[in-house]
Amino acid sequence: MASLSTTGAAISRPAYFEFLLKPSMLEEHLSQADPDPSAIDLMTQMVCNSLKRTASEQCIGNHVDVMLMQRKGHMLVVLPLRILTHLNYDVQLLLDKLPLEMCDPLLNYLLLECLGPLAAELTPASFSLDLATLLPHQVHAASVYFRYVLAAVVASRVPRPPQHRNTPLNLPGMSGEGTSEYREEREVLLAELSSKGDFAARILDSLVVGATQVMAPVSTSFSLSVPNLGAAKGSTHNFNNCIEIPLQQFKCQVHYDLGLFYFVTERYSDANHHFTQAKELFAGLPEKTDHCSVCPSKLRAYNNSCSAICGRSTPLLQRTLLDRFTHATTAVNYQGLLDVLSQDDLTHELPLYLRQKLQVDLMAAPPHTTTQGLFFQVCCHNVMRCVLEEKVWDPRFPGHLVTAGKQGALFLLQLLSSKVGQLSSKQRPLVHQFLMCINVQEGVSAVLVPSLMATAPLANLFSHLEMLDMWQGVEEENQAKLMRQAMDVNYGVELLDDANLIWELIHSHEPVALRRAVTRYVASKQQQQHGQSGNNHKDILDLHDKWEIPSPIRLTLTRIPSTLHRYLVSIFVAKAQLLLQSKSWVESCDLLDAALKACGEVADGERGEGGRLYKMLTFLKLSHNIHKWIHSLPHTDDGNSLASEAKLCLMTLNGREDVVPWISIMNWCVMCLVNARDWGSLVTILSGLQMPSSSVPLMSFLRPLLETAHILDSSPSPSTHPHLDDESFPRFWKTMVKIMDTASQHRKGQNSKPIERYSETMGMTEFLELVYILKEPTCLTLLTSCLGALYNKLLGEPSAEVHILYPHLWSSMTPSKESDIATVREALSAVVQHAIKYFPGADHVSESVAT
Known part of the structure; x- marks a missing residue:
């Protein structure tokens, strides 16, 4: 019985020709929740078989056979169009699910059946049709076909991930020896569609402006009756039976498709016009639309992009925030930058990474420039944006606030108070939580709380008891500093909870504070190992996923028995590497000095690892100093001492590829000598320098460059x-x-x-x-x-x-x-x-x- 039921289930799946024998089955089949075969499968099979019918088939046999063949051909054209009505003429769905070789004849069928003889006049070579004379259903058919032309051009210009196409048939030329011919035919079809792109855009431009009514044929609009001999195409259809498409949905979809076409063909002014029109029309559409498949996020993104590109000719204040931000970052003294950031704090239009990059660039600016005050103001705006978006804000901000002092605290509070009236009920608690959080950091209360109490809009966010607690923190700050200084003398263990300890390890960059925190961390870990209370402690480098140190240093550290010194060197080097990426040269070198000091405390008898580690740290500091010096060129002359250290390093590592800790140290040393113009040392050292294998391309380029530069430099003319x-x-x-x-x-x-x-x-x-x-x-x-x-x-x-x-x-x-x-x-x-x-x-x- 099981086999019989299985066979019956298999037989119950109708073939496409059964719908030719009994067309009334089609409506019943497509009305099912999950028809098998699907609408796309049926459409593909019918269109494919309509293309296989040759002229010889239509001419074989007597008059009855000819009539039967004509009826079959007509049904293979009309039934796919009936299926198309069930898909709401979704052009993008057809391009995603059907091969291009099936889409093209299908939509040509639609154009021929709806326009009849007029379809021949809608070609670039013989265009003579007055579009104002088209009937409402003909406007719809023409718009669907020419939207398909533009969508095919867009898809060919903007590659996308391949869509799953459930096509049960092998199209002619898709397998075996005909694959290359199939690809050539597809390329020819794409070329033909591309040549009609501008013509299609002109037709759609005319239709979207002149259309007053658009009617979409339904399934029953397409008749199965074959036209009489000599009758025009589509003469048997009933186009009085159509549904009206809301004009706003029609125009929104056409404007969007035109905008995409002009965008990929780099005509951004036209694209901007159509995307703007589509955006205005989309705002008035209901939430669910049957005849408009525009994605609002994509429409907004394209509109913003075109506005930014085309905004050069518009007044500055009328441009997009992104364009105004770009203009301000290149203007003299960053004129207008703070106004742009202030507006974006609430609108959140600018990409956050652009604001963060600006902050890093300002932080790396030389001390004598006028951007130091601007740096803290940008920090305040960036922190405010992160707070209001519920994102993680910069943990270094409390330190910047302490450095800025009372003037910096006053700027921050004035900025927050100017926005309080525009904040939602959800955002006000976020500002309250942020101020409470930074107030507990060392040194912040003294500069923050007095100004906060005098700023009425922000003070209203806090209760009386919270204000008293914050003020008490100001009075106790000096006493707390004295206690911490006393405990720092011998790096004693301070009894703080694990949360504060981990926070200080992750966010502090001051060597003394870090040493104190590492000491507490090691002591807490030892207590845990002896069975005392305490949370599980990881290896110290596992506390932050961005902490990385060079592999040779890490390998050498694993051989150091002293947990304290191993952890000290690890965290000092990891934080120095992070600061180097943000061009914080002074803080990076301070941490490397602290690492060298900790390494010097390692006992000499520990299998000689202390000396090896010290030499690696010296190399690392040298590369940091060279990096800093090259970055500051040509505004510095402090290169002689570095050049001497670089020569010593190269002579130490020359020909000893097995002891080179990392390849970049030798490359940095060579570049130090080049930028120092030490021609004599370069000629002497490079002639006998044996670099590692990975540095061969560098030296193959540098040797002839330096030889010719030396000749040119030593010649007066x-x-x-x-x-x-x-x-x-x-x-x-x-x-x-x-x-x-x-x-x-x-x-x-x-x-x-x-x-x-x-x-x-x-x-x-x-x-x-x-x-x-x-x-x-x-x-x-x-x-x-x-x-x-x-x-x-x-x-x-x-x-x-x-x-x-x-x-x-x-x-x-x-x-x-x-x-x-x-x-x-x-x-x-x-x-x-x-x-x-x-x-x-x-x-x-x-x-x-x-x-």
Whole structure:
């Protein structure tokens, strides 16, 4: 019985030809909750079989056979259109679920059956139709077809993840030997649709402006009766039986589709117009619409993008916040920035990462600039935005508040009080919680509470008892400081709960406070091991997922028996690495000094690990100092001592790849000597320097660059130098050509050879990373001259050549056929912009090169 029921279930799934024999089954089948086969499956099978019918089939047999074949062909066209009515003519659904080769004939059928002979006039080659004469159902059919044309063009320009298409048939050419022909046919179809894109956009523009009524045919509108011989297409259909589409939904959908088409074709002004129209229409639509599938979040995103791109010609105050923010960050003294941030605190339109990046840039600014006061004001705005959005705010803010003093506290409270009247009932408790949280931090009460009590809108958020407790904290602060100082003498264990302890370990960056916290943490961990009370304590580096230290240092630390010193060095190095990323040089070096001090306390007899660890920390501090010095160039001259340390480091690690702790230390040392212009040491050291394998591309580039730079620097007049025929210049030219060739091959996707682990040629990414830390004027002069000469030779147009210095150096050189002019131009622009940034008045840089 089981087998019989299974067979019966299998037989119950109707085939597509059963609907041809009994068309009344279609409505009953599609009205099911989950029809099998689905509407998409049936539509695909019918359209596919309608395409397979050849002219010979229609001509075989007697008159009766011919009539039967015509009826079958007509039904294979009409029944898919009836199914299409059940899908509400959803163009995007068709493109997602059907192959393009099925969508195109289906929507052509719709156009032919609804417009009849007029369809032939809706082509770019023979367009002569007055669109105002179209009937309401013909307006709908034309709009569906031309919306499909635009949607296909958009889909071809913007790749998306492949959609699941439940297609039970193998289309002609989709398998076996016909795959390449199938792809060629698809490309031909896409090319044909792309050529009709602008025409389709013009038709839809006219329809959306002139349409006064739009009617969509329903299932019964399409008749199964075959037109008589000589009758027009669609003459048997009943288009009086249609449903009216709300004009607002129709226009919103068409404006959105036009906006997408103009956006991907980079006509942003037209796109902005249509997205703005669609946004205004969408605001008046009901929550659920049957004939408009516009996604509001995508519509808003596209509209904002177009507004930002097209906002250059509009007044500044009428532009989007993103455009105003970009303008303010590039203006003199950041004019208008605080107004933009103040408005965004409540609207939340700006991406939060842009505001955080601005804060990091202001924090890294030199101390003598006028941005120090602005830095704290930006911190206040960013913290307020995070508080109101219920996101994690910067844990360093209490420290910034203490540094800013009473004036900083007053600015923060005035900013908060100006927004209190605009806050919701949910946001007011968030501000209250934030102020209570920062008040418990050391040193904050003295600067915050007096101003808070005098600020009426904010003071109303607190009860009388809360105010008394906060004021009592101000009076007790001096006494608490004295107690903590007494306990810090011998790094004694302070009895605080685990939550405060962990908070101090994660958020503090002051070496003495960190040492005290680590001491308490180790003591608490030892108490736990002896069976006393206490929570489970992890390894100290597991407390924060962003704490990372170089692997050689971590491996060496595992061999240090002393838990206290192991944890001290770990947390000092981890926090120093984090501060280095935010360019907090002073605090980073202070923590590394504390790590060296803790390492010096390790007993010498502990298997010699203390000495090895001390040397690694010295190397790490050296790389930090070099990083800081290069970043401050050319406004500093403090490079002689660093160059001496770098030479000593290179001589120590030369040829000993097994003891190099991390490769970047040697690279930083070499770049220190380059930027210090220590030509004598460079010639001596680099000639006998044996770098690790991964540094081969760097040295293959640097050696010819430094040789030619040394020749150029030592010559009073390069145009008359007697050694310009030296092999150094051709060698440097070949090196640069190889780099550009490799980058061009990767850019064109022509590099079919497997990439070696350590290639001798530097890639474009590594080349640009090196350029950004290269601030030696002679080397930058050579790079701009060589790349400019290569660009001019590839360009081959004397009238369009860029101006370079020393063109005679490269007059006999020839470019490679593999070099791509766009890649060379990109590299040249990056080098020139970098040189202009650090040497704005230098003669080796020309603004015309970067344009």
